[in-house]
Amino acid sequence: MNIQKLQQEIIEYSKQIGIDKIGFASTSPFDELKERLIRQQKLGYQSGFEESDIEKRTNPELLLPKAKSIIAIALAYPSKLKNAPRSTKTERRGIFCRASWGQDYHYVLRDRLKKLEAFILERVPEAKVKSMVDTGELSDRAVAERAGIGWSGKNCSIITPEYGSYVYLGEMITTVPFIPDTPLEDRCGTCNKCVDACPTGALIQGGQLDSNKCIAFLTQTKGFLADEYREKLGNRLYGCDTCQTICPENKGKDFHFHEEMEPDPEVVKPLLRPLLFISNREFKEKFGPISGSWRGKKPIQRNALIALAHYKDRTAIEDIKQVLKEDPRPVMRGTAAWALGKIGDTESREFLLLAREKEKDEEVLMEIDKGIQMLEGKKS
Structure with missing residues (x-):
């Protein structure tokens, strides 16, 4: 051979x-x-x-x-x-x-x-x-x-x-003994842009990542997101590109070689409010074909609430109230309560006070209290 x-x-x-x-x-x-x-x-x-x-x-x-x-x-x-x-x-x-x-x-x-x-x-x-x-x-x-x-x-x-x-x-x-290629020389040099730009400091130093702080990882978790990371999430629903987009080696790089990789703009940059009430079937039909759906709809929906709070989107207040009132999942109710605190008004405070009387879940109650405190801080 x-x-x-x-x-x-x-x-x-x-x-x-x-x-x-x-x-x-x-x-x-x-x-x-x-x-x-x-x-x-x-x-x-x-x-x-x-x-x-x-x-x-x-x-x-x-x-x-x-x-x-x-x-x-x-x-x-x-x-x-x-x-x-x-x-x-x-x-x-x-x-x-x-x-x-x-x-x-x-x-x-x-x-x-x-x-x-x-x-x-x-x-x-x-x-x-x-x-x-x-x-x-x-x-x-x-x-x-x-x-x-x-x-x-x-x-x-x-x-x-x-x-x-x-x-x-x-x-x-x-098991075929092919001739090995030679590794390439590292071209990063003294450039540290990605480390400096990382929103959460997950890049500890060049080439070392604390995955637990990485937004790409955090967007895939299913529980409550720690407060310090909610502020950093922005409108990201899945993954994070900051350390790639900041990289000088990526400047002007954009390749459309593969038909399968062409994104549907409405799928990869979706409206946030409809995500809050999407059914399992609808989620599977729309997002099932992309890799970002592998953890199911819950992390994406939680992240959508955080994104609406990030935008301080007052047009979403009624939808967020509905999530707090009706969603059976504590993470969604709690995150909705926090989001109301971030973007709400006096009316939202009354709503949160009423929700607190009916809520049984301890973690959700903590999030409701956070929301109330934020609104009271705005008032004063």
Whole structure:
């Protein structure tokens, strides 16, 4: 088997099937990553969404016996929304982060990896392969970095010279011994813009993230959001792009290579008020195809209430009152009470006082009291 020839064929085929960048890496353990993950775990910086077994995350051979190499792929996604609807005083809108635009990227990348698998197995039938995207054990970024896809930026994203950090990553472990590519040189240098711009200080320093403070993580949680983060959320419904949009390497980068990744403006920049009462079925129909829907509607609805409070949207007061009065979920009632405090008036205070008499949930009662205190502060 001529490895060099096969490798070149794979590179050419990858372009035909819509893979924007491909690289090859060895399967030696990711020792440096292992140390970093142990440190992250000790500091309590992990989100809980990642694979908990550090050995599996850093040793490819545990995932595929006799593994000899890893193929890393990257697909560029759009950074600019065409025909973006305007957010007006009477029709406020929220926003989903760019990585959630278009069809769920897990499906898009799995499609490309499956085609790549078939291509390899046709030529090397005895080969073994194992592909993964995002939810797999391996760190997509560590693999992409080793395979020369890009360097690991201070914003904890892989930054490619061609597409900036607006890329989705996936990888395939294989028993075929491909020739490894050379990692790229880090180009962040002394630039610290992403660290300085992080709204919550989640980027502790270049390349180190406290996931529990990261807005991208916080928008996906299901409970009450800590007060200090509500103020920082703005109109974000899912994810956060600040550390990417501020990056000089992303300036002018906007790629529309893949039809599946084209966003529907009404889906990724939706009206906020209708979200408060959307049914499960409606939510699934409208938002189901995008990756930002994976946690269900509750976090999105809670974030919509916070966004309305951020805008101090008086036109939403009656809707927010209805949520407080009728929603069976404590997180929604409590967040609605807080939102009324942020944007309400004397009438809202009376409403909150009445709600307090009927409310049984302790956490909701605390939020109602917060709302009342805010309104009383405005009055004085």
